[in-house]
Structure formats: structure tokens, C-alpha cells
Amino acid sequence: MRRFSADYLEETRRGMWAERGALDALELGSRERILDVGCGTG
Incomplete structure (x- = not known):
């Protein structure tokens, strides 16, 4: 299973919005x- 850091997810979410x-x-x-x-x- 791939694991993502909280920082990565936060930055990705910012880009999506x-x-x-x-x-x-x-x-x-x-x-x-x-x-x-x-x-x-x-």
C-alpha cells in the first residue's frame, strides 16, 4: 500500500481546489x- 505524508496530501488538495x-x-x-x-x- 502506498503511504502519503500529511504535507503531500495537503499540497495536493490545495492544487485540486x-x-x-x-x-x-x-x-x-x-x-x-x-x-x-x-x-x-x-
């Missing part, structure tokens, strides 16, 4: 359910 436009094609606002598999630090 900076590029939210990439999610537009998913039309998340019109979805009934969304599964967030996440990658938390704890």
Missing part, C-alpha cells in the same frame, strides 16, 4: 448523489 473548473463537465450541481472517496490526513 485551485483547478475546480476541471470539474465543470461533471455537472455536479445536477447530481442526486456524489461519492467523495477523499484522501484525508486523519
